[in-house]
Each structure stands twice: as structure tokens, then as C-alpha cells.
Amino acid sequence: MAAIELRNIVKVFSDKRRGRDLLTLDNINLDIEANDFVCLLGPSGCGKSTLLNIIAGFEQATSGRTLVDGKQVERPGSDRGVVFQQATLMPWLTAIDNIAFHLKLKGIAKAERYDRAMEFIELVGLRGFEHHHPSEMSGGMNQRVGIARALLMNPSVILMDEPFAALDAQTKLEMQEELVAIWQKRRCTIVFVTHSVDEALVLGNKIVVMTRRPGRIREAVNFDLPRPRDITSPEFNDAKRHILALIREESTRLAQAS
Amino acid sequence: MTSVTDVSPARPAFRLTRAFQGLERLVVPALLVAGWEAFACSGMLPPALLPAPSAVLHALGDWVFGFDETTQTYSGHWLRDALASALRVFGGFALASFFGVLAGVAIGWSRLFEKTLEPTLQMLRPIPPVSWIPLAIIWFGIADKPAIFLVFLGAFFPVLMNSIHGVKTVDHNLVRAGAMMGANGRQMLTDIVLPAALPAIFAGLRIAVGSAWMLTVTAEMVAVKSGLGYVLWDSYYFLRYDIVLAAMISIGLLGYLSDLGLKAIMARTLRWQQTTTVQGRVG
Numbered sequence: 001m002a003a004i005e006l007r008n009i010v011k012v013f014s015d016k017r018r019g020r021d022l023l024t025l026d027n028i029n030l031d032i033e034a035n036d037f038v039c040l041l042g043p044s045g046c047g048k049s050t051l052l053n054i055i056a057g058f059e060q061a062t063s064g065r066t067l068v069d070g071k072q073v074e075r076p077g078s079d080r081g082v083v084f085q086q087a088t089l090m091p092w093l094t095a096i097d098n099i100a101f102h103l104k105l106k107g108i109a110k111a112e113r114y115d116r117a118m119e120f121i122e123l124v125g126l127r128g129f130e131h132h133h134p135s136e137m138s139g140g141m142n143q144r145v146g147i148a149r150a151l152l153m154n155p156s157v158i159l160m161d162e163p164f165a166a167l168d169a170q171t172k173l174e175m176q177e178e179l180v181a182i183w184q185k186r187r188c189t190i191v192f193v194t195h196s197v198d199e200a201l202v203l204g205n206k207i208v209v210m211t212r213r214p215g216r217i218r219e220a221v222n223f224d225l226p227r228p229r230d231i232t233s234p235e236f237n238d239a240k241r242h243i244l245a246l247i248r249e250e251s252t253r254l255a256q257a258s
Numbered sequence: 259m260t261s262v263t264d265v266s267p268a269r270p271a272f273r274l275t276r277a278f279q280g281l282e283r284l285v286v287p288a289l290l291v292a293g294w295e296a297f298a299c300s301g302m303l304p305p306a307l308l309p310a311p312s313a314v315l316h317a318l319g320d321w322v323f324g325f326d327e328t329t330q331t332y333s334g335h336w337l338r339d340a341l342a343s344a345l346r347v348f349g350g351f352a353l354a355s356f357f358g359v360l361a362g363v364a365i366g367w368s369r370l371f372e373k374t375l376e377p378t379l380q381m382l383r384p385i386p387p388v389s390w391i392p393l394a395i396i397w398f399g400i401a402d403k404p405a406i407f408l409v410f411l412g413a414f415f416p417v418l419m420n421s422i423h424g425v426k427t428v429d430h431n432l433v434r435a436g437a438m439m440g441a442n443g444r445q446m447l448t449d450i451v452l453p454a455a456l457p458a459i460f461a462g463l464r465i466a467v468g469s470a471w472m473l474t475v476t477a478e479m480v481a482v483k484s485g486l487g488y489v490l491w492d493s494y495y496f497l498r499y500d501i502v503l504a505a506m507i508s509i510g511l512l513g514y515l516s517d518l519g520l521k522a523i524m525a526r527t528l529r530w531q532q533t534t535t536v537q538g539r540v541g
């Protein structure tokens with residue numbers, strides 16, 4: 001049994017102002033295995049966030065079935081950790097309180113909450129900043145808190161929606177490396193949305209290329225280049241060429257159609 | 259409150275500019291008072307109609323400390339009068355805060371309350387609180403109650419409106435994040451929506467405390483026989499404009515102090531916000 005099974009997912013948004021329907025996801029079928037690091041790659045507006053939100057339980061598919069660990073997804077829940085594009089932390093809580101928020105909701109005493117959260121503060125390298133508020137930290141640090149907060153719930157999958165898109169190039173590289181290290185250390189299932197071919201190739205061991213709207217799956221490419229990945233190696237460039245070709249094919253097809 | 263400039267070393271030049279920064283807010287009041295004193299002393303108006311600031315200060319001093327009974331029956335009774343007004347403000351304001359936040363959060367959060375409760379409240383809102391005076395007097399008689407009722411009316415709607423707005427504009431993604439971490443309905447309200455709406459709620463409370471002072475004075479002019487507003491109106495009958503002005507100054511001062519107190523509470527509660535707002539800066 002796969003960790004995530006998507007069966008014939010269709011999503012139609014009704015555009016009330018213009019009185020028409022917008023087909024956003026067109027019959028998505030995908031299996032994601034446990035401990036996979038899957039990158040959903042596609043141009044913006046193709047429905048990547050929508051698909052992720054359906055897995056998270058934030059949105060309902062118009063039709064089709066979403067199973068996580070064999071259970072039908074009906075609402076959001078702590079078995080699926082979400083890392084948002086903007087960190088989306090509670091601005092009135094300190095880093096450690098944000099990370100331990102899940103434990104607070106479960107009614108666990110403060111001493112134990114802090115004890116367990118400290119492990120994740122260490123993991124994401126925020127030691128010394130545990131009592132800072134989000135407004136006192138940089139975007140990258142806030143995003144680390146967001147990742148730690150999702151990891152602490154020990155979810156079966158972690159869903160990340162372009163979490164590094166708003167960061168500067170250098171911080172982005174650091175965070176990508178750290179994320180891979182965390183994934184290797186903790187063995188979790190990650191679905192990572194991105195519109196950057198390079199990011200997908202640095203991170204994923206499976207790259208799911210989506211088409212322009214209406215979003216379909218163009219191809220799911222397995223990519224098992226050992227880590228740390230050398231982005232100048234021939235293997236890396238072969239894979240990149242293959243994926244770029246898929247994307248280019250798509251644009252020519254669209255150009256011919258119009 | 260620690261301000262941003264506290265970080266800088268206290269060099270003499272810095273201290274000097276900072277001292278002047280403290281003084282600059284006194285420039286306008288000082289000029290006004292000096293002009294007023296000069297005008298009053300020039301004799302263009304009889305002193306009974308426009309008492310000089312020195313006369314007002316004299317009246318205020320006697321009202322507070324009772325040294326020469328220039329304010330007659332009020333001499334030395336300022337604290338009693340101020341306390342009477344302050345208690346009404348506090349009573350009405352506390353009730354308004356409680357019910358305003360309660361109703362506002364309910365309306366902002368639940369469609370059901372929005373549909374059932376909001377139209378009625380919005381229809382009551384444009385009615386000036388003062389126009390309730392006749393009804394307040396029949397219902398509650400002449401005492402503290404009608405005054406507290408009027409204060410409540412004046413303070414309730416700013417709290418209500420800001421609470422509704424605060425809850426409705428909570429970042430949608432924060433709610434999603436809460437649901438992702440397993441918050442149930444009640445936790446969503448107490449642990450996410452309410453703290454997120456707090457800045458807006460506080461903005462409402464600050465407007466409300468101003469309205470509360472305005473209305474307690476209005477109520478005391480007609481429905482009560484004590485308090486700063488009553489003294490003001492009573493002195494007017496005796497053409498004691500120095501006491502009228504002393505009462506006005508007292509009300510302004512107490513209103514200002516209430517706002518300062520609220521601001522201090524707000525600064526403590528919303529400390530997490532300070533680094534991102536302009537208020538964190540000097541002043």
C-alpha cells in the first residue's frame with residue numbers, strides 16, 4: 001500500500017463572477033510510496049497548490065479519491081504536516097511555542113512540550129532563538145520553525161508548498177541541503193511543490209511533471225542520483241535535459257493548438 | 259516600554275536632543291495657555307465670562323485641596339467627584355467590553371450569529387446614545403444606573419465593530435495551520451482566532467474608553483447628581499466659568515490617563531507585535 005494514493009482526482013472551481021467553471025485538475029492518478037521525496041513540478045497556475053491542499057484536507061476534490069495510509073482524507077489533521085509558502089506561524093507565539101503548538105492543543109504540560117520541542121529546535125538549527133517571536137526572525141528562520149512544527153507532529157507525510165520560493169538564493173540553497181539531511185535522518189514521506197526544475201532535481205527522488213492548466217500528470221520521473229548531488233555532473237544534466245524536454249514539448253503542443 | 263533608541267549609548271549630545279524631544283510636545287499647550295492668559299488679562303472680556311488660566315488653576319487647586327473655599331461647596335471634593343465619574347466610566351466600559359467582544363466574536367466567527375444578531379445591532383448603532391436619555395431615566399431612575407447604561411451604549415459599538423472586523427480578517431492560512439495541527443472548534447476560537455483578532459479588539463477598546471468619558475459627563479448633566487459632569491453643569495448655573503473650565507480640564511486629563519493605561523496594557527499584551535509596528539519607536 002502506498003503512503004498516498006490519488007485516484008481520478010478532478011477539481012473544478014466555479015468562477016461565480018464570470019459565471020463559468022474552471023477545470024483545474026483533470027484526472028490525477030498518483031501513488032506516493034512511504035519515505036519518498038516527491039517533487040511536484042509545474043508552471044504556476046497548473047494546480048500544484050490545489051492538489052496539495054486536497055491531500056492536506058483544506059480543499060475537497062470535485063471527484064476522485066484521496067487516501068493517506070489507506071484512509072480517505074476528509075479534513076485537515078495532524079497526520080499530514082503542512083509547510084506553507086509563507087511560514088504562517090502564530091505571530092503572538094515564540095519559536096518554541098509555535099513548534100510545540102500541536103502539543104498544547106493536545107493538552108500536554110508546558111515542561112514536556114518544551115522538552116520535546118527543543119529536539120526540533122536543535123534539528124533545524126535554531127538553538128538560541130527559541131524565545132524569539134516570528135517578527136524578530138528572518139524569513140528563512142521562520143520557515144525553519146514551520147518545518148520543525150510539522151516534523152514534531154511526527155506525521156505520516158509532510159506537504160510543502162513552495163516553502164523556499166520567497167527566500168534569497170543563498171538561504172534557499174542552505175535550506176534545501178538541510179531539508180535533504182533531515183529527510184535522510186528521519187525517513188519521512190515528503191511531497192514538495194515547486195516550479196523550479198533545479199530545485200526539483202536537487203531535492204526529489206521522484207519528480208512528477210505536471211502540464212499547464214488543466215493540470216494533468218505529464219510524467220513521473222524516478223531520479224535516484226546519490227546525495228549530495230553534484231549539479232554539474234552528467235547524470236544531473238541528463239535528467240535536467242529530459243525534464244526540460246517534457247516541459248518544452250508541452251509548450252510547443254500548446255503553441256500549435258492555439 | 260523599551261524604545262529603539264535605548265540601545266544607543268547615552269552620550270551627552272543624545273541626552274540633550276532627547277530632552278528636547280520630550281519638551282516639544284509641551285510647546286503647543288504652553289503657547290495656548292500663554293495667549294489665553296494674555297487675552298484674559300487684557301480686559302477685552304469681563305473676567306466672569308473668560309477666566310484667566312491662573313483663575314482656573316486656582317479653582318482647580320481649591321477643588322482638589324480645599325485651601326480657600328473659592329469653589330464653595332465643591333472645595334476639597336474633587337477626588338469624590340472624579341471617583342464618581344470614573345466608576346461610571348469603568349462600569350459602563352467593562353460591560354461594553356465584555357458584551358462587545360462576546361457579540362463581535364460570535365458575529366465575526368459564525369454565520370448563524372451574523373444573520374440573526376447583526377442586523378438588529380447595526381440598526382441600533384446609528385441611534386445617538388444621548389437620545390436614550392429619556393428612556394434611561396424612566397427605566398433606571400436618577401442614579402448611577404442610567405449613566406452606566408449610557409456609557410455602555412457609547413462604548414459598546416466601537417468594541418463590537420472592531421471585534422467583528424478583527425475576527426473576519428484573521429489570516430485564512432492561520433486557521434488552516436491550526437486545523438492542520440489538530441485544533442478543534444473551541445481551540446480554533448480561543449487559541450487562534452481570538453489572539454489574532456486582539457490588535458483590532460484593542461483598537462476598539464481605545465475608541466470606546468473615549469466615548470465612555472464623553473457619555474458619563476453627558477449623563478451626569480441630566481440624570482445624576484454627582485460627578486465631574488454634574489459639577490460642570492451646576493457651576494454653569496452659577497456662572498462660575500472658572501469651575502466649568504476646571505471640570506473640563508479634569509475630564510480631559512482623566513480621559514487621557516485612561517487611554518494611557520489602556521495603551522500600557524495593550525503594549526504588554528501585544529508585545530509580540532511591537533517590533534513590526536511604528537509604535538515601537540520613540541514616543
Ligand SMILES: Nc1ncnc2c1ncn2[C@@H]1O[C@H](COP(=O)(O)OP(=O)(O)O)[C@@H](O)[C@H]1O
Binds near residue numbers: 014043045047
Ligand atoms: N479558491 C479558488 N477559487 C477559484 N479558482 C481558484 C482557487 N484556487 C485556485 N484557483 C485557480 O486554480 C488554478 C490553479 O491554482 P493553484 O493550485 O494555486 O496553482 P499553482 O499552485 O500551481 O500555481 C489557478 O488558475 C487559480 O486561479
Ligand SMILES: [Mg+2]
Binds near residue numbers: 161
Ligand atoms: Mg501555488
